Structures are given as structure tokens and as C-alpha cells.
Amino acid sequence: TQLGTLTGNNFMFWWFGGVDGADNALVGTPTTDSRQTLILDPTVTFTGAQLATGFSPGQTAPFVSIDATGEMAGMSVTITRLPFAKSGSAVNADIDALRLYVDVDQSDDVSQGDVLLQEITVDSDLKLNSPNFNSFGETVTVSGTSTTRFLLVVVVAADASPSSKIGYRINDTGGVTLGTAVADIGGTFPVPDGIVDISLPVELASFAGEASVDGVTLLWSTASEVQNAGFYVLRAMAQDGPFEYQSEFILG
Numbered sequence: 001t002q003l004g005t006l007t008g009n010n011f012m013f014w015w016f017g018g019v020d021g022a023d024n025a026l027v028g029t030p031t032t033d034s035r036q037t038l039i040l041d042p043t044v045t046f047t048g049a050q051l052a053t054g055f056s057p058g059q060t061a062p063f064v065s066i067d068a069t070g071e072m073a074g075m076s077v078t079i080t081r082l083p084f085a086k087s088g089s090a091v092n093a094d095i096d097a098l099r100l101y102v103d104v105d106q107s108d109d110v111s112q113g114d115v116l117l118q119e120i121t122v123d124s125d126l127k128l129n130s131p132n133f134n135s136f137g138e139t140v141t142v143s144g145t146s147t148t149r150f151l152l153v154v155v156v157a158a159d160a161s162p163s164s165k166i167g168y169r170i171n172d173t174g175g176v177t178l179g180t181a182v183a184d185i186g187g188t189f190p191v192p193d194g195i196v197d198i199s200l201p202v203e204l205a206s207f208a209g210e211a212s213v214d215g216v217t218l219l220w221s222t223a224s225e226v227q228n229a230g231f232y233v234l235r236a237m238a239q240d241g242p243f244e245y246q247s248e249f250i251l252g
Contacts, residue, residue: 044077044142045069048178050152050168052088057062057160064100064152064168065108077142084152085171094160095122100133102140103149110153130171132164225252232251 050064064084070077082084083099102115117136122128142148152168203223210217218233233247 018075019225028124044176045071045078046170050167052165052167054162054165055090055154055156055160057162058158059156060153062109062151063154064150065103066150066152066170067147068142068150069147070145076144077140077175079140079148080136081132082176083130083132083134083171084168086129086131087167087169088165090128090160090164090166091126092122092125094157094164095128095154095166096157097155098127098131099120099155101151102138103151106147106149108149108151108191110151114151131168167194222252 006014046066046068048064048066053063055061055063066082068079098120100117100119101110102117103110104113104115105111115138117138117140118133120127120131120133122131140148154166201227205221205223207220208218210219230248230252231250232245233250235246237241
């Protein structure tokens with residue numbers, strides 16, 4: 001969709017289902033009286049790992065610090081699974097358990113106020129080599145562009161080999177499971193009389209604008225659409241409107 005030359009504009013999506021008494025599709029105009037949520041493709045960057053290092057028998061200490069950072073202001077993303085991969089020579093008998101914490105004060109050490117998400121008893125090579133944390137005791141959310149820090153604590157067996165080493169890293173960020181990402185970043189829409197369901201049945205995967213001498217081209221793609229007939233593009237020179245149509249109806 002290409003618009004005429006413009007500057008300093010905000011773009012938003014809104015939609016709702018329903019028809020009037022004559023079976024005509026209902027179309028509304030954005031308002032800013034109250035906000036609705038926009039479901040987006042979740043994006044979080046994970047950094048940090050621990051190369052294999054030595055440990056002492058009976059030691060309990062953080063061995064890995066992982067930062068999860070959001071990439072969009074106004075967005076919150078729920079993290080529901082973190083899979084790790086081991087490095088080093090440690091074997092099953094060397095390690096009693098693995099504990100995953102949220103490092104609330106980001107001190108790189110377990111302290112008062114830090115949240116224990118899950119403990120895995122290491123009773124097999126699979127749990128040692130590929131621990132999969134997916135039963136969190138509390139909800140973990142990355143908000144906006146802030147960083148949530150995780151600590152992986154290793155509980156070393158009392159009879160562990162003092163010459164062994166261990167380290168962990170996120171095992172392919174594609175294996176990290178993210179829940180719904182919800183952004184309170186756009187405008188809202190009015191609800192026509194008789195319409196109760198104001199859910200947003202479109203999952204937006206990308207949205208971008210490209211400026212040129214001829215105007216601005218808006219490009220977007222969706223990950224899913226549920227009974228979505230299509231889109232209109234409207235423009236306002238101020239956040240509170242008024243909004244004017246800039247496109248014909250665009251099929252979903």
C-alpha cells in the first residue's frame with residue numbers, strides 16, 4: 001500500500017467482526033478513549049553462556065548467566081521454556097541438580113528476592129547434557145526493551161570428581177518457547193452497537209514503512225488471520241485524529 005508524501009505519522013491496526021442488519025461489514029474509526037492490545041510476533045534476544053570450568057565437590061553456585069532482552073518498547077513477552085546444552089567433562093554422577101533462577105537484582109549470584117523457577121534432579125545423562133526448563137513456578141515476562149537475567153545454578157555432588165568441568169549455553173534460541181507477545185502501542189477502535197466480541201483475530205508478523213520521493217510504502221505480513229476480510233489504511237496528522245482513509249479495501 002503506497003501513501004502520498006507524509007511525515008511524522010503513526011500507523012496502527014484495528015479490526016473487529018460483525019455485520020449490520022443488512023449484512024454489510026461494519027467498519028469503525030480509531031479512537032484513543034481506551035486501549036486494546038495488539039498481538040505481535042514475539043522477539044527476544046538471548047546473550048550469555050559459560051564455557052566449561054572447574055568446580056569443587058559439594059559446591060552449589062551459579063555457573064551461567066543468561067540475559068533475555070526485548071526488542072520493542074511497549075511489548076511484553078512471556079518466556080515458557082529454556083533448553084540448555086552442556087559442555088565440559090562432568091558426568092551424571094558429578095551433579096545432583098540444576099536450578100534456574102530469575103536474577104532479579106542482576107547481581108550474578110543468588111540473593112534474597114531472586115525467584116527459583118524450577119529445579120531439575122540430574123538422574124540421567126539427558127537431564128545433565130540437555131536440561132529442559134519448561135515447568136516454571138512463576139510467570140516470566142520480558143517487558144519492553146528491558147533485560148531479564150537468568151541464573152543456572154549447579155548443585156555439585158559431594159563425591160564429584162575434582163578434575164571435572166562443566167558449562168552451559170542456551171541450546172539453539174529457536175528452541176526457546178515464547179508465549180503471546182502483547183503490545184500496548186497503538187490506538188483503539190470503537191465498538192459498534194451489538195458487537196460484544198472485540199478480540200483481534202490477526203497475528204501481525206511484521207510492519208514497516210519505506211519512504212521515497214514518491215511517498216511512503218507500507219509493508220506488512222501476518223502470521224495468522226481468523227475470519228479477517230481485509231484491511232483499510234487510515235492516516236491522522238495527530239494521535240487523536242481525525243483519521244482519513246488512504247486506501248481502498250485490501251483483501252486479507
